[in-house]
Amino acid sequence: MKLRWYHAVAGGITLLAAATAAGVQWSRSRERSDIVIGPWAEMENRSWNLADLNDARVVVPDRPHDPAEADAHRRGSARMERVRRFTVSTNADHLRMGPLAAKPAGRIRIAAVGDSVTFGWGVRPEESWVTLLDAELRRRGHDVEVLNAGSPGAPTASMAAWCRTQVPRLQVDRVLWIRRVPPPHMGGARSVADGIRACAAVVQARPLFILPPVSRFDLHGREAGPREGGDVTALLGADWASHDLTEPFRAAQGERGEDLVIGAGKLSVLDLESKATWLSVAAPAQGPLPTAISELFEREPEVAEVLMYDGGHPDAAGSVVMAALIADLVEPTL
Amino acid sequence: MSGERREALWWIGGACIAALLLGGWLLFTAPAFDELATRYSVL
Numbered sequence: 001m002k003l004r005w006y007h008a009v010a011g012g013i014t015l016l017a018a019a020t021a022a023g024v025q026w027s028r029s030r031e032r033s034d035i036v037i038g039p040w041a042e043m044e045n046r047s048w049n050l051a052d053l054n055d056a057r058v059v060v061p062d063r064p065h066d067p068a069e070a071d072a073h074r075r076g077s078a079r080m081e082r083v084r085r086f087t088v089s090t091n092a093d094h095l096r097m098g099p100l101a102a103k104p105a106g107r108i109r110i111a112a113v114g115d116s117v118t119f120g121w122g123v124r125p126e127e128s129w130v131t132l133l134d135a136e137l138r139r140r141g142h143d144v145e146v147l148n149a150g151s152p153g154a155p156t157a158s159m160a161a162w163c164r165t166q167v168p169r170l171q172v173d174r175v176l177w178i179r180r181v182p183p184p185h186m187g188g189a190r191s192v193a194d195g196i197r198a199c200a201a202v203v204q205a206r207p208l209f210i211l212p213p214v215s216r217f218d219l220h221g222r223e224a225g226p227r228e229g230g231d232v233t234a235l236l237g238a239d240w241a242s243h244d245l246t247e248p249f250r251a252a253q254g255e256r257g258e259d260l261v262i263g264a265g266k267l268s269v270l271d272l273e274s275k276a277t278w279l280s281v282a283a284p285a286q287g288p289l290p291t292a293i294s295e296l297f298e299r300e301p302e303v304a305e306v307l308m309y310d311g312g313h314p315d316a317a318g319s320v321v322m323a324a325l326i327a328d329l330v331e332p333t334l
Numbered sequence: 335m336s337g338e339r340r341e342a343l344w345w346i347g348g349a350c351i352a353a354l355l356l357g358g359w360l361l362f363t364a365p366a367f368d369e370l371a372t373r374y375s376v377l
Binding site: 004005006007009010011012013014016017018020021024025031032033058059060061065067069070073074075076077080083310 | 338341342345346348349350352353356357359360361375376377
């Protein structure tokens with residue numbers, strides 16, 4: 001075939017498009033999170049941490065946000081600059097911790113069963129509250145070992161399945177059930193009560209039911225949070241207690257960083273130190289954080305909630321606070 | 335339309351369609367992290 005000018009034009013267009021696509025995919029891959037969870041046959045085929053991960057990369061928003069922003073970032077139609085990177089390694093038992101040794105006689109093995117907050121989403125393993133709790137209880141003279149049985153996004157049914165399948169296998173003596181109550185379409189209080197019962201059936205001591213702190217910038221959590229513990233204990237029975245960490249965590253936050261003030265049909269971002277208001281917007285009836293507030297966080301790096309980085313997860317300093325609060329709850333039961 | 339112009343149109347049009355398909359693929363492919371609940375947003 002004789003080469004004509006239009007062959008060159010068509011080839012140029014195709015090459016340019018292919019090169020652009022390759023460049024975009026390459027730049028995305030540098031910022032892309034690795035997969036860290038998947039179905040686990042041994043755990044009733046439910047989703048849990050993958051085993052034997054070695055420094056898997058995860059990139060997450062480092063500020064409160066609407067999940068749609070993350071979707072837009074992944075598609076490339078918008079960009080979040082305020083991000084946090086961390087790595088994830090897991091052991092052969094699908095836990096975000098080092099390999100488990102055989103349990104010595106006399107040692108109490110405690111499993112912290114939870115979701116991303118327990119997993120240590122956004123912090124290094126040595127900064128996670130589970131690692132700090134383990135160190136704190138040992139410092140107080142207890143021969144314990146705390147297992148990090150947290151998995152990001154874990155539904156209550158997966159936590160229950162972890163108890164059923166892993167508690168006997170790993171010779172766990174105590175269970176800490178740590179998770180906010182999911183909304184009704186994800187099982188609600190009933191699923192939590194069922195999960196706690198499933199864990200209680202496989203350990204001798206009664207599981208501790210702990211609710212991690214709700215962020216000041218979590219609109220759903222602030223609305224539903226105060227009822228959650230009571231809704232579950234009402235199903236479990238009068239002799240059960242819930243331990244919501246929100247109030248003591250807020251006390252530790254003190255008058256520092258930013259707060260979201262809800263009132264008079266408005267949401268206002270307030271600087272707790274200067275008492276200045278960054279902005280006020282009409283409060284949505286429900287749903288994610290308004291765009292104007294997301295934009296404020298993106299624009300002003302100093303706008304931040306103290307001890308929590310993304311409207312749901314404690315940062316390294318917040319994990320220290322959580323570990324101390326939980327150590328005080330666990331110690332009397334040892 | 336001359337034979338050469340028609341052929342040029344086919345070639346360049348085809349290249350443009352291929353470029354558009356690549357662009358669409360880029361727009362709609364996102365890292366597969368759907369296992370996570372959206373609350374735990376992953377980039």
